[in-house]
Amino acid sequence: MGVQRVLRVRMGLASGGPGPSDLRSARAGEANKAAGIICAAGQTPCWCVLWPTREGTIVRLRCTVGDSHSPELQLASPRDRRLAEQGVVAMDELTSPAFQSSPLRPVDMTPGQRLRAEGVIAISASAFPVSTPLPRVEWDSLAVDRYLPCGTYRFRRFGRVKALPGPSGWSLVPLPYRSFQQPAEVIPLYNGAAREFAPIRESLLRTAGMVRLIKTDLDIVVEATGRQQGYMLGLHMIRIVAGVQNGNAPAPEGRHRDGHQYVAMHLINRIGCSGGVSRVYHGKCEQPALVTTLSHPLDTLVVNDQLMEHEVTSVLSLPGASQSVRDLLIVDFDAIALTPASGTETQ
Missing domain, CATH: 2.60.120.620 (q2cbj1_9rhob like domain)
Known part of the structure; x- marks a missing residue:
């Protein structure tokens, strides 16, 4: 049974070099806004790949797209690297032609699902489901x-x-x-x-x-x-x-x-x-x-x-x-x- 993938657009790390094209920045910004994710100015957007493994665990991968439009993947944390070393996630599938050519797209996830998958969520005021103000x-x-x-x-x-x-x-x-x-x-x-x-x-x-x-x-x-x-x-x-x-x-x-x-x-x-x-x-x-x-x-x-x-x-x-x-x-x-x-x- 093949590994199923879930992709989510989210904000990336602080920019340390030349940024992506205006088009890709705009697309990532629009997706972040639609998802209610707060994105600070001056940051390079990237995609976070949430990957359900054979055992049902979700690992996080940072996925940036360079000028060649080829995804560059990196395990996001020591925990995820340990899972890879244990063979829970098949790294060869991450470099397969099918994955490399598949479009990166945002999908709907609830705040609780995002928190479980990533360990942190940032929710904008417009997306936070509370309208009654505090005094x-x-x-x-x-x-x-x-x-x-x-x-x-x-x-x-x-x-x-x-x-x-x-x-x-x-x-x-x-x-x-x-x-x-x-x-x-x-x-x-x-x-x-x-x-x-x-x-x-x-x-x-x-x-x-x-x-x-x-x-x-x-x-x-x-x-x-x-x-x-x-x-x-x-x-x-x-x-x-x-x-x-x-x-x-x-x-x-x-x-x-x-x-x-x-x-x-x-x-x-x-x-x-x-x-x-x-x-x-x-x-x-x-x-x-x-x-x-x-x-x-x-x-x-x-x-x-x-x-x-x-x-x-x-x-x-x-x-x-x-x-x-x-x-x-x-x-x-x-x-x-x-x-x-x-x-x-x-x-």
């Missing part, structure tokens, strides 16, 4: 993050929600406040210390916009995992006040994981600033799998935090701006084991 004024009352080691430009609140699946959909239960803690081996910057942030008001957690956003995130993650399970959610309201000269780093720990299973990042507002470019990597790969800038409210980035690392560049105030801020809502996901019979949480 942006809530980000004006965040408390200073006193644990930031390099200034007082980050403000935040923290809250927790338990999400359980049921016959009529998700049940969301706001939980009592407690401190936020990340293992030192994941984020060495804070030495594993418990950090006390101002709590998110329960009334905000129950607003229609917040509930719809959380449930949308849950649906994406559940589709990516293929398992209907409960989650303990951590919600982080964060404001970065942009710096004037060198900018302010939203995440001074640099390239990192957050220590959860999945993490969703939603832009709430962005005023009078530049920078804040997000880069996401497959594990320890040198080249990013995705580079994007969250620019419009509800531009969204979701990562498989167990497979990917991410970083974000400094945020710089624009000349003459009366206010320069970048507001985000971050949602982290940790699975809750449920009993098979009742679907209730196990202790």
